[in-house]
Amino acid sequence: MLLAYRAALASPRIRACAIEATEFPTLADSLDVRSVPRIVVNGVPQWDGAVPERVFVKRILAAATDRRPRVDSRE
Amino acid sequence: MPVFRADEEERVRELLDALDRPVELLVALGPAETPLPGARDVDFGAETERIVAGLAALSDRVSFRVEDEPPGFERYPGVAVLPDGDDPGVRYYGLPWGHELATLVGGVLEAGRAASSLAPESLERLAALDRDLAIDVFVTPT
Numbered sequence: 001m002l003l004a005y006r007a008a009l010a011s012p013r014i015r016a017c018a019i020e021a022t023e024f025p026t027l028a029d030s031l032d033v034r035s036v037p038r039i040v041v042n043g044v045p046q047w048d049g050a051v052p053e054r055v056f057v058k059r060i061l062a063a064a065t066d067r068r069p070r071v072d073s074r075e
Numbered sequence: 076m077p078v079f080r081a082d083e084e085e086r087v088r089e090l091l092d093a094l095d096r097p098v099e100l101l102v103a104l105g106p107a108e109t110p111l112p113g114a115r116d117v118d119f120g121a122e123t124e125r126i127v128a129g130l131a132a133l134s135d136r137v138s139f140r141v142e143d144e145p146p147g148f149e150r151y152p153g154v155a156v157l158p159d160g161d162d163p164g165v166r167y168y169g170l171p172w173g174h175e176l177a178t179l180v181g182g183v184l185e186a187g188r189a190a191s192s193l194a195p196e197s198l199e200r201l202a203a204l205d206r207d208l209a210i211d212v213f214v215t216p217t
Contacts, residue, residue, distance in 0.1 A: 001178045001181070001182075001212045001214060002178070002181045002182070002185060003193075004210045004212050005156075005165050005181070005182045005185050005186075006185055006191060006192055006193050007193070007197075007201060007208075007210065008163050008164045008165050008210070009158070009163050009165065009185055009186060009188075009191060010191045010193055010197075010198055010201055011201045011202070011204055011208075012163070013204045013205075013206065013207050013208060014164065014201070014204070014207075014208045014209075014210060015163070015164025015165070015166070015207075015208075015209055015210070016164065016165055016166070016210045016211075016212070017149075017166040017167070017168055017209075017210070017211050017212070018166070018167045018168065018169075018175070018178050018179075018182075018212050018214050019150075019168045019169060019211055019212065019213050019214065020167075020168060020169025020170060020171075020175060020214060020215065020216065021213040021214065021215050022169075022215055022216075023107075023108065023119060023168075023169035023170060024108050024150060024168065024169065025108065026108060027108075027150070028213055031211075031213070033213045036213050036214050036215050037212050037213060037214055038212070038213040039210065039211075039212055039213075040210070040211040040212075040213070041208055041209065041210055041211075042207075042208060042209050043209070053193065053194060053197055054194075054196075054197070057193075057197045057200050057201065058200075060208060060210060061200060061201075061204065063208070064204065064206055064208055
């Protein structure tokens with residue numbers, strides 16, 4: 001989680017939210033959250049579990065070009 | 076019930092007092108999602124406010140305020156971490172209890188740093204980002 005916060009603090013283009021899955025079950029179910037941490041970028045689930053910083057940055061940047069439709073209910 | 080154990084409290088107090096810049100916590104209250112069975116007696120908003128107040132009480136470097144459905148929040152309760160009054164988009168949604176209290180404290184400590192704790196290579200790569208990214212990390216308190 002802290003890597004996401006660090007990324008948001010470092011870039012004006014990034015925002016980062018921790019979401020307590022058990023308290024928002026409808027949203028968590030829509031994103032098929034079964035284990036935590038589950039990382040979702042722009043409404044598209046990307047991966048589960050903690051990763052090193054280098055991998056984290058690589059994956060979120062790859063997610064920036066992910067064309068799959070968002071699956072949460074925000075938009 | 077105290078927010079921190081005595082030994083934890085002293086450590087968190089030291090860390091907060093060492094912040095490079097002040098951090099404000101905005102607690103957003105509003106309609107919560109239908110509580111899970113067994114959680115009906117917990118007022119998540121009031122409890123979030125109590126925890127954030129307990130955190131802010133540890134240091135002059137940390138303050139907090141509470142608003143009802145302020146703009147910039149997608150669900151409630153939520154906490155925005157605002158370094159120097161700016162909003163870099165750092166949020167915690169839900170009650171930050173148990174293991175997740177450390178997430179909120181970590182967010183405050185990161186926000187209070189004058190310089191990023193990311194590696195220079197990471198900062199370089201993020202600086203090249205040409206579109207907006209909303210990162211949601213689902214967590215549980217246990």
